[in-house]
Amino acid sequence: DDEEQEDSIVSSDSSGEEEESDEAEKMEEKVEDNMSCPVKHVDAGVSQSVPAISKPAHTEKPSKVKTFLPPSQPAIFVPVDRSPEIQEARLKLPILAEEQVIMEAIKENPVVVLCGETGSGKTTQVPQFLYEAGYGSENDIIGITEPRRVAAIAMSQRVSLEMNLPQNVVSYQIRYEGNVSTETKIKFMTDGVLLKEIQKDFLLSRYRVIIIDEAHERSVYTDILIGLLSRIVPLRQKKGSPLKLIIMSATLRIEDFTENKKLFRTAPPVIKVDARQFPVTVHFNKRTPQDDYAGECFRKVCKIHRMLPSGGILVFLTGQAEVHSLCRRLRKMFPYRGKQGSKDEKDEDAQEAKALRAFKKSKPKKKVNLPKISLDNYSALPMDEGDEDREAGGDDDEEADRSDFDLDLEDAGSDEDKESDSSLPLYVLPLYSLLAPEKQAKVFRPSPSGTRLCVVATNVAETSLTIPGIKYVVDCGKVKKRFYDKITGVSSFRVDWTSQASADQRAGRAGRTDPGHCYRLYSSAVFSDFEQFSQPEITRRPVEDLVLQMKDLNIEKVVNFPFPTPPSTDALVAAEELLIALGALQEPPKTGRLRVMQSAKLSCPITPLGRTMASFPVAPRYAKMLALGKQHDCLSYVITIVAAMTVRELFEELNRPALNDEEKVILTGKKARVLQMQKIWAGQGPAQKLGDLMVMLGAVGACEYSGLTPTFCDRNGLRFKAMMEIRRLRGQLTTTVNSLCPGVSIFLDSKMQPPTESQVHYLRQIVMSGFGDHIARRIQPEELLDEKWRNGYKTPLLEDPVFIHPNSSLFRQLPDFVVFQEILETTKMYMKGVSSIEPEWIPALLPQYCHYGDPLEDPPPFYCKASGRVRCHRQSTFYRVGWQLPAVEVE
Numbered sequence: 001d002d003e004e005q006e007d008s009i010v011s012s013d014s015s016g017e018e019e020e021s022d023e024a025e026k027m028e029e030k031v032e033d034n035m036s037c038p039v040k041h042v043d044a045g046v047s048q049s050v051p052a053i054s055k056p057a058h059t060e061k062p063s064k065v066k067t068f069l070p071p072s073q074p075a076i077f078v079p080v081d082r083s084p085e086i087q088e089a090r091l092k093l094p095i096l097a098e099e100q101v102i103m104e105a106i107k108e109n110p111v112v113v114l115c116g117e118t119g120s121g122k123t124t125q126v127p128q129f130l131y132e133a134g135y136g137s138e139n140d141i142i143g144i145t146e147p148r149r150v151a152a153i154a155m156s157q158r159v160s161l162e163m164n165l166p167q168n169v170v171s172y173q174i175r176y177e178g179n180v181s182t183e184t185k186i187k188f189m190t191d192g193v194l195l196k197e198i199q200k201d202f203l204l205s206r207y208r209v210i211i212i213d214e215a216h217e218r219s220v221y222t223d224i225l226i227g228l229l230s231r232i233v234p235l236r237q238k239k240g241s242p243l244k245l246i247i248m249s250a251t252l253r254i255e256d257f258t259e260n261k262k263l264f265r266t267a268p269p270v271i272k273v274d275a276r277q278f279p280v281t282v283h284f285n286k287r288t289p290q291d292d293y294a295g296e297c298f299r300k301v302c303k304i305h306r307m308l309p310s311g312g313i314l315v316f317l318t319g320q321a322e323v324h325s326l327c328r329r330l331r332k333m334f335p336y337r338g339k340q341g342s343k344d345e346k347d348e349d350a351q352e353a354k355a356l357r358a359f360k361k362s363k364p365k366k367k368v369n370l371p372k373i374s375l376d377n378y379s380a381l382p383m384d385e386g387d388e389d390r391e392a393g394g395d396d397d398e399e400a401d402r403s404d405f406d407l408d409l410e411d412a413g414s415d416e417d418k419e420s421d422s423s424l425p426l427y428v429l430p431l432y433s434l435l436a437p438e439k440q441a442k443v444f445r446p447s448p449s450g451t452r453l454c455v456v457a458t459n460v461a462e463t464s465l466t467i468p469g470i471k472y473v474v475d476c477g478k479v480k481k482r483f484y485d486k487i488t489g490v491s492s493f494r495v496d497w498t499s500q501a502s503a504d505q506r507a508g509r510a511g512r513t514d515p516g517h518c519y520r521l522y523s524s525a526v527f528s529d530f531e532q533f534s535q536p537e538i539t540r541r542p543v544e545d546l547v548l549q550m551k552d553l554n555i556e557k558v559v560n561f562p563f564p565t566p567p568s569t570d571a572l573v574a575a576e577e578l579l580i581a582l583g584a585l586q587e588p589p590k591t592g593r594l595r596v597m598q599s600a601k602l603s604c605p606i607t608p609l610g611r612t613m614a615s616f617p618v619a620p621r622y623a624k625m626l627a628l629g630k631q632h633d634c635l636s637y638v639i640t641i642v643a644a645m646t647v648r649e650l651f652e653e654l655n656r657p658a659l660n661d662e663e664k665v666i667l668t669g670k671k672a673r674v675l676q677m678q679k680i681w682a683g684q685g686p687a688q689k690l691g692d693l694m695v696m697l698g699a700v701g702a703c704e705y706s707g708l709t710p711t712f713c714d715r716n717g718l719r720f721k722a723m724m725e726i727r728r729l730r731g732q733l734t735t736t737v738n739s740l741c742p743g744v745s746i747f748l749d750s751k752m753q754p755p756t757e758s759q760v761h762y763l764r765q766i767v768m769s770g771f772g773d774h775i776a777r778r779i780q781p782e783e784l785l786d787e788k789w790r791n792g793y794k795t796p797l798l799e800d801p802v803f804i805h806p807n808s809s810l811f812r813q814l815p816d817f818v819v820f821q822e823i824l825e826t827t828k829m830y831m832k833g834v835s836s837i838e839p840e841w842i843p844a845l846l847p848q849y850c851h852y853g854d855p856l857e858d859p860p861p862f863y864c865k866a867s868g869r870v871r872c873h874r875q876s877t878f879y880r881v882g883w884q885l886p887a888v889e890v891e
């Protein structure tokens with residue numbers, strides 16, 4: 001029964017639930033009765049099934065007033081003192097014409113969907129409408145979530161400027177920083193931050209309104225937030241302190257929100273904001289360059305700049321490194337030496353290099369001063385690392401006129417990368433998510449006179465930020481996407497083609513103020529092969545971390561959760577299986593010998609261990625290690641190992657081909673030295689059994705001991721950036737652990753002693769407990785079917801043998817049982833991050849993976865004097881593969 005399941009997703013006190021569903025039924029009837037939308041009339045342009053509010057006919061448009069108060073609004077009115085320039089700019093935004101419609105819809109409906117073209121003013125204006133109408137008065141806060149950190153910061157700054165209010169009133173909160181105060185009335189935050197707040201206060205009682213911005217991006221957290229809020233809103237209504245939910249999106253596939261009956265029983269009204277969009281002519285390349293799309297971008301920008309009339313250029317690339325490299329080439333070609341030129345022009349890379357030199361010069365501090373973390377910052381770390389530009393959906397740009405010809409530019413001058421060009425200076429600015437806020441802000445300011453603006457951006461410029469004055473868009477057609485390997489569970493960023501919707505959205509950026517042009521560096525044939533929309537992120541990634549977070553919110557039947565787009569049942573089952581195996585969820589009763597009903601598997605409640613795990617800001621496997629690490633004073637080592645495993649690739653790649661003989665000699669020498677160091681770090685005697693994780697511990701220890709300098713890292717083949725990241729993570733995890741675990745107080749010692757023999761032993765067990773399905777058993781001589789299998793290992797998940805990576809410290813030792821972090825496929829399938837384990841630990845520490853023998857066939861029980869109990873030996877097998885494990889004693 002759908003209805004019943006739907007109500008039971010949140011285990012809360014059930015009194016009054018009946019009433020609610022009765023009411024809901026009545027409401028549904030009413031809607032069916034007269035197909036009417038909750039408010040006003042249906043806009044013919046909107047799909048029939050979506051009740052919509054159209055804007056009033058132009059003649060009826062209310063004359064725009066600075067401070068409009070809808071008649072039915074509470075008698076609270078909060079004046080805002082804006083500067084005349086700001087007010088003038090605001091009045092030009094299409095959304096201002098819709099203020100009355102929007103505010104009335106919000107007043108009369110608990111949930112409203114607001115969609116409009118990028119740049120129409122949704123993000124900057126709607127919070128102001130709400131504030132003026134009294135939604136941020138007394139102790140109430142207006143909350144706005146953004147999927148990107150850059151948008152949360154930039155938008156809070158913009159709104160604070162527009163409203164002439166300080167940043168402690170219009171504030172932001174992202175994972176590691178923020179300026180929220182007791183005065184805060186408008187709070188921009190990342191979606192992860194709000195999710196963490198729901199964990200603390202399910203009803204979000206401090207908020208009067210929640211705005212979910214950029215909902216079309218379909219970030220995992222945004223999707224989950226919408227699902228949760230669809231339940232929180234009725235609960236707040238019942239409590240008599242209604243919460244308003246506003247979902248804002250580009251005009252794209254809003255049906256996932258409005259037509260999903262599991263989400264909202266009554267489809268929320270949709271308000272469309274028409275933006276003035278000028279026609280954009282789309283030019284495709286005749287051929288699609290194979291690899292060098294960045295070089296192609298360079299040539300295209302050069303041609304545009306030399307041949308076409310004035311107007312800003314916006315280039316879409318995929319990542320921070322590419323953005324910088326193109327900026328450098330363009331600045332060299334069209335140098336700009338304006339008044340502030342020398343300062344502005346300075347390459348960020350050069351500044352980075354300078355900072356690094358300064359760092360090298362500065363004496364290493366004795367005490368390691370680590371940044372503090374806030375517990376509000378909860379999202380799993382691996383999700384947030386790197387240049388986290390997500391691919392975004394976009395808007396079908398109907399006015400975009402596609403052509404297969406590149407008439408204007410085809411026979412433009414030479415493509416060569418000359419020293420410099422005498423054309424007008426180009427004012428080149430980078431834009432990507434991790435760029436410092438003050439540098440980001442530059443793109444919004446007018447470019448110096450006598451120059452042409454050229455912004456080289458990742459896809460943050462696709463929908464999150466609107467740059468004024470852009471007439472030409474150069475689109476490489478690519479986007480950096482996160483890929484997940486189903487077998488190893490390891491994720492990586494890869495550059496891939498974008499979607500048609502995103503490409504159209506990018507093109508649309510050229511038509512904000514005037515008709516524009518979009519140059520696509522790929523052929524129309526390639527474009528027609530693009531997927532229509534990017535798949536929502538939730539359908540493309542493993543969900544064990546989300547499932548654990550949801551169980552921690554007491555959502556037991558995750559399968560019934562009202563996801564806007566649900567992940568596949570397979571993905572949910574896999575997640576629950578892993579969490580059960582980790583002990584984070586209660587094991588469902590077994591009906592057969594091993595078979596468990598799928599439905600039972602999908603509704604397992606969380607265990608106390610699971611709750612602890614959910615509170616650590618890392619993926620569940622690592623969280624399990626942290627949760628167990630308290631024992632035997634192992635925690636500081638576990639923190640270091642988890643930080644190192646999460647950062648990965650500590651060591652420089654030294655097997656690369658040398659460019660010349662000189663480099664060959666250097667590389668050979670360095671390799672020898674690094675091998676020697678790794679041997680030292682791997683330890684002596686029993687310590688060696690911890691294998692690669694011991695090497696990681698040793699490397700981090702040595703690095704911190706020496707003050708973590710680039711020189712030390714370089715000499716020892718360590719990546720300085722990776723080591724810095726490990727230091728940061730160790731600091732965060734230490735702070736988290738200290739505040740979460742009563743009685744624990746770890747401090748970060750820059751002179752970490754190596755673990756003792758017995759600690760190494762426990763550490764191996766702790767790693768095994770987190771990676772139960774990453775156990776491999778050496779192939780025995782009698783199993784050798786093929787000479788190629790020599791020195792190979794069997795794993796529960798793969799048919800083919802896997803091998804210890806040649807760089808591993810256990811490469812020559814070949815222990816019988818090992819646990820590995822990941823499998824990397826190159827010439828063979830190689831295990832990386834390998835430690836040895838003892839098979840007798842498996843039945844004791846990983847009971848969920850084991851099938852225990854028949855008591856009748858096992859040796860008879862015996863009385864154990866020492867413990868005063870009856871005990872028996874029991875055989876066990878590792879169930880997926882039936883490996884016989886040594887008998888264990890049980891009471």
Ligand code: CDP
Nearest residue numbers: 118119120121122123124125158444466468
């Ligand atoms: O959210 P939506 O895409 O609908 O628009 P918005 O982000 O609210 O932007 C509205 C307008 O404000 C755009 O024309 C931006 O160019 C402008 N804006 C600005 O001038 N400076 C900022 N820092 C942010 C926005």
Ligand code: MG
Nearest residue numbers: 122123463464
């Ligand atoms: Mg916006």
